[in-house]
Amino acid sequence: MLYRFLRINLSFSPLSHKPFSTSSILLAKKKMPPKKAAAPEKKALLGRPSNNLKIGIVGVPNVGKSSFFNVLSDTDLGKAANFPYATINPEEARIPVPDVRFDWLCETYKPASRVPAHLTCIDIAGLTAGASTGAGLGNAFLSHVRAVDGIFQVVRAFDDAEVIHVEGDVDPCRDMEIIQTELRLKDIEWVEKTIDNMKKTTRSLGSNSLADKAKKEELAIIEKVYKVLTVDQKDVRKAEWNNKEIDVVNTLQLLTAKPVTYLVNLSERDFIRKKNKWLPKIKAWIDANNPGDILIPFSVALEQRLAPLSPEEKAEEEKAIGATSSLAKITHAGYNSLDLIRYFTCGPDEVRAWTIRRGTKAPQAAGVIHTDFENKFVCGEIMAYEDLKEHGSEAAVKAAGKLRQQGKPYEMVDGDIAYWKSGA
Numbered sequence: 269m270l271y272r273f274l275r276i277n278l279s280f281s282p283l284s285h286k287p288f289s290t291s292s293i294l295l296a297k298k299k300m301p302p303k304k305a306a307a308p309e310k311k312a313l314l315g316r317p318s319n320n321l322k323i324g325i326v327g328v329p330n331v332g333k334s335s336f337f338n339v340l341s342d343t344d345l346g347k348a349a350n351f352p353y354a355t356i357n358p359e360e361a362r363i364p365v366p367d368v369r370f371d372w373l374c375e376t377y378k379p380a381s382r383v384p385a386h387l388t389c390i391d392i393a394g395l396t397a398g399a400s401t402g403a404g405l406g407n408a409f410l411s412h413v414r415a416v417d418g419i420f421q422v423v424r425a426f427d428d429a430e431v432i433h434v435e436g437d438v439d440p441c442r443d444m445e446i447i448q449t450e451l452r453l454k455d456i457e458w459v460e461k462t463i464d465n466m467k468k469t470t471r472s473l474g475s476n477s478l479a480d481k482a483k484k485e486e487l488a489i490i491e492k493v494y495k496v497l498t499v500d501q502k503d504v505r506k507a508e509w510n511n512k513e514i515d516v517v518n519t520l521q522l523l524t525a526k527p528v529t530y531l532v533n534l535s536e537r538d539f540i541r542k543k544n545k546w547l548p549k550i551k552a553w554i555d556a557n558n559p560g561d562i563l564i565p566f567s568v569a570l571e572q573r574l575a576p577l578s579p580e581e582k583a584e585e586e587k588a589i590g591a592t593s594s595l596a597k598i599t600h601a602g603y604n605s606l607d608l609i610r611y612f613t614c615g616p617d618e619v620r621a622w623t624i625r626r627g628t629k630a631p632q633a634a635g636v637i638h639t640d641f642e643n644k645f646v647c648g649e650i651m652a653y654e655d656l657k658e659h660g661s662e663a664a665v666k667a668a669g670k671l672r673q674q675g676k677p678y679e680m681v682d683g684d685i686a687y688w689k690s691g692a
């Protein structure tokens with residue numbers, strides 16, 4: 269039900285302040301504060317400018333990607349089987365993002381309908397060495413990677429003679445190297461093509477035209493991308509970019525510009541004892557190649573065993589083995605890697621979390637619910653989740669002066685609770 273959001277408060281007007289007297293204006297003029305230095309430019313985000321972002325599960329064949337996708341999504345959509353290339357076509361699922369704030373809001377409002385935030389996740393086919401030059405169905409599979417915004421990279425570190433490894437043996441660093449090389453080679457090919465095409469079109473433009481100048485600037489940025497990939501041998505997301513460069517990089521939809529979360533698939537035994545001979549080497553590889561990227565050890569085998577249990581049985585089992593499921597942690601890591609945050613709308617009909625990108629302004633955040641809320645945006649009545657929790661009720665938050673009326677320039681904060689007011 270949207271009535272809470274459509275509530276139009278006619279008494280509210282952004283201009284309904286006390287009128288200024290002439291003297292107060294003169295006074296204000298005399299006491300003009302010294303000019304502040306301009307605020308630093310806000311850093312633009314790499315990636316698609318959208319609130320509907322997706323994360324893809326990537327890795328070499330037969331390492332547990334589909335099995336992981338199935339336990340994460342609580343479905344059997346993923347084609348999991350003990351042979352390479354069991355997965356051909358991508359499968360998509362929406363994963364609820366666990367959130368204690370959402371749970372508390374549902375308990376407080378007791379709404380008829382509850383909709384948590386979701387992370388859209390896609391199971392993708394395995395990539396092998398040579399994928400970038402079309403080996404197997406490499407090009408098709410890489411196009412599935414191009415369609416997502418972030419990557420969960422499943423890395424096999426479990427020993428099991430029964431589970432075939434396409435490279436013959438288990439070696440996670442080699443596998444990470446293979447994926448990185450294939451994604452980079454595809455980016456290099458893509459950027460080379462773009463540069464060639466641009467050079468042809470810039471030649472046909474008048475040398476002093478404005479369009480030509482803009483094209484040349486764009487070309488210089490794309491040549492910098494090429495240098496990052498080839499001379500510096502870095503993933504695009506690991507280079508320093510200014511906002512203008514980010515705008516151009518985002519048009520290229522490069523594979524190595526997407527954030528990566530490394531998920532290291534261990535045997536259940538290794539996960540429980542928190543020990544595996546490959547883990548220090550994997551960590552060192554990430555530090556050397558992609559410093560700052562997140563590494564999460566987990567065990568598909570354990571997750572598969574915990575998945576069918578009731579919450580009580582699961583808690584009991586986790587206590588008995590001294591280890592907990594990693595799925596919530598992984599979901600959060602993926603959501604955060606895409607720079608996603610959420611705000612809530614709350615009422616007796618519905619408590620709902622709405623996913624937006626970090627840096628989204630109030631009108632665009634309202635527009636996620638309905639385009640009319642953005643187009644006819646008046647303001648938002650906003651309180652922080654923490655304030656509601658502290659004061660206990662909306663009325664108490666209001667009485668404490670912590671219910672704010674925010675206009676178009678307001679940048680949403682994770683955990684805001686909003687009531688939008690839009691014009692008729």
Ligand SMILES: Nc1ncnc2c1ncn2[C@@H]1O[C@H](COP(=O)(O)OP(=O)(O)OP(=O)(O)O)[C@@H](O)[C@H]1O
Binds near residue numbers: 356
């Ligand atoms: N931690 C683990 N320990 C033991 N076996 C595992 C573990 N994780 C996955 N497996 C097994 O690995 C095999 C391959 O799993 P799965 O089909 O999920 O891999 P995949 O990466 O999706 O493969 P493909 O690239 O072919 O799509 C399955 O038999 C699965 O049970």
Ligand SMILES: [Mg+2]
Binds near residue numbers: 333347354355391394
């Ligand atoms: Mg699969």
